Amino acid sequence: MSFTTLGLSEPLLKAISIQQYTQPYPIQREAIPVILKGHDLLGIAKTGSGKTASFVLPILEWFQTKGAPKNRSIRVLVLVPTRELALQVVDVFQLFGQNLPRRVKAMAVYGGVSINPQMIGLQHVEILVATPGRLLDLLSHKALSISETEILVLDEADKMLNMGFADEMKDIFFLLPKKRQSILFSATLGDDVEAIHQGILKNPVKIDIPEEEQNLDLITQTAYFVDPERKGPLLRYLIKTREMKQVLVFVSATRTADNLVEKLLKNGIQAAAMHSQKSQGARVETLQKFKSGKLTVLVATDLVSRGIDIEFLPYVINFELPRSPKDYIHRIGRTGRAGASGEAISLIIPADTHHFKIIQKKMGKRVEMFESYDLELTGY
Template identity: 60%
Template sequence: MPFSSLGLSPALLSTLVEQNYTKPTPIQETSIPAILSKKDVLGIAKTGSGKTAAYVLPILMNLQQSVLVKNRQANVLVLVPTRELAEQVKDIFKIFSKALPQPVKTLAVYGGVSINPQMMALQGVNVLVATPGRLLELLDANSVQLSAIETLVLDEADKMLNLGFKEEMNKILAFLPEKRQNILFSATLSTDLENINQILLHYPVVIKIADDELSLDLINQVAYIVSPEKKGPFLRHLISQQKMKQVLVFASSVQQVDAIVNKLCKNKIDAKSIHSKKSHGNRTDTLTLFKAGKLRVLVATDLMGRGIDINFLPFVINYELPRSPKDYVHRIGRTGRADAPGEAISLVSPDELHHFEVIQKKMGKKVEIRETEL
């Protein structure tokens, strides 16, 4: 099915061609008509499946037929868990709104940077992309109003709720008009998400796109049994032996991420970290370097991994296993994208073996486990 059959305008279809979008992904194919029809939508599909464009395109179409509000109100509110995702979503709105006959102003607001420029930029905003904490600060300062919101989007809703945003979400929802379109997109369907669906969504179109086994098949998975004290030396051995030029390493905590980077740098392996304790500017610069192939190793926590979207990333390494099998699949899904093969390597300590068996069972795939000599 081509994009032209989904009800999008010629301006948007032209931009899709310019941006090398050839055909809609399954989540786009199903979501776009539902959102165009102003229905509530719950979309469950893995990261990298095109969820952002699946709501950006129809929202922009609907805005062309709306009376765009003035002053410090917005028509559309998109809530996201991280600064990086806020910037990504804003950029996609801006890319597709360029050729539209009726201008659409999009702004991303988030913490970690000065609030004053964001306050000033809110004038005339139509699409507001926000992290919950900063949005509440702006609401407390009467810098923005949400009474005219026609469409609410929760992007990465599973992570937002798991990260303890529930109280902030409840405060934000109290500012919104009851009559609105609600769109929830998530890579996974957790119990928390099911609970909030019952509160937010009205007769939603539920779209669940099964994980594409072919994309998992593109990922060569292997695990090495390594004691915790030998994981650092073995990681350096792997990177050097396999001559990895671009590798994403996942660790479980901010402290562990920084420790790994320090050891890599001391051993003359170019590495940087990305986590919630870093400034926005630092995180943006680090991601830019890594995406451009100018940084050899990026070490990240699970949350920050949500902002890393690279079509041809060759290696992902799990320095430690995540607690959730779903997070494991999300991690390794950073590679093996856009029909390009990738390698996912896990360093599994003996006491993690049982948990790794659970991950394999949930994933539906067996992973080759190798002994190490180190």
């Protein structure tokens, strides 16, 4: 199935084609036609399954037949748990909407920064992507209105509830019009998410995309014990001595990603970073270069790694371990796909030893460990 079968118009299909999206993900195949028909939706799918485009594309389609709005009256409200996700969602709206006949202004608002520039920037905004606390702040300043909002999206509802936003969400729901289309996406359906969907969704279509079991048998896993100050040289040593041509390196923070790329470039290794501080357009361009072989190393954080889907990726390196065993399995699962073998390497500093044992226990596999102390890393 392609995007052409989902009911999207030619301008939007062209925008999808420009970004080199070919086949919709399962959640997109199921959700887009439902949202286009105006039904409420309850979507259960794991993080990184393509949920954002599932609502962005039909919402942009919906706007193509709508006239100009009242100023500061938000027509589409997307609630998200974090600043990073707010920026990411707005990027996707802008990416697909930039060349459409009916242009739509989308904006992200979140706490931790001055509210005044956000109040000024709300002029003529039609799509607002907001964290709950900052939205209530803006409403208290009368900087916008949601009394005529026509579409509400809750993205990562379970995470919003886990972060303690339940009361804020209830306050926001009270201010919204009763007549609207409501869309709720969540990775899980616990009692708290169930209670919210019972309260805000009307006869919703329920879509549940089961999480695929990751087959780790095709992935050779190894790890190196290393002191913190030798991690960078060891990474470069492995890439150069093993003549790696395409390697995905995972880190835990955007600053680490940028610093790592700087060191790789200084040592003659073509590399680029992909993280939440990069625009969606920049991330797409970087990923295309990596897939085509123009980049040897792509350094990524977990937040954006969900969108990295490469059929024949030979190497994944954990420069830093993720917090959870599930994230570890997701990371290494970027390789060993489509029946091809792959290799996953982890760099383990002394402080990681206990955590890595837990990861191996949860995974049900033992990873072969190597000492790196006798490796001559001078010059790397």
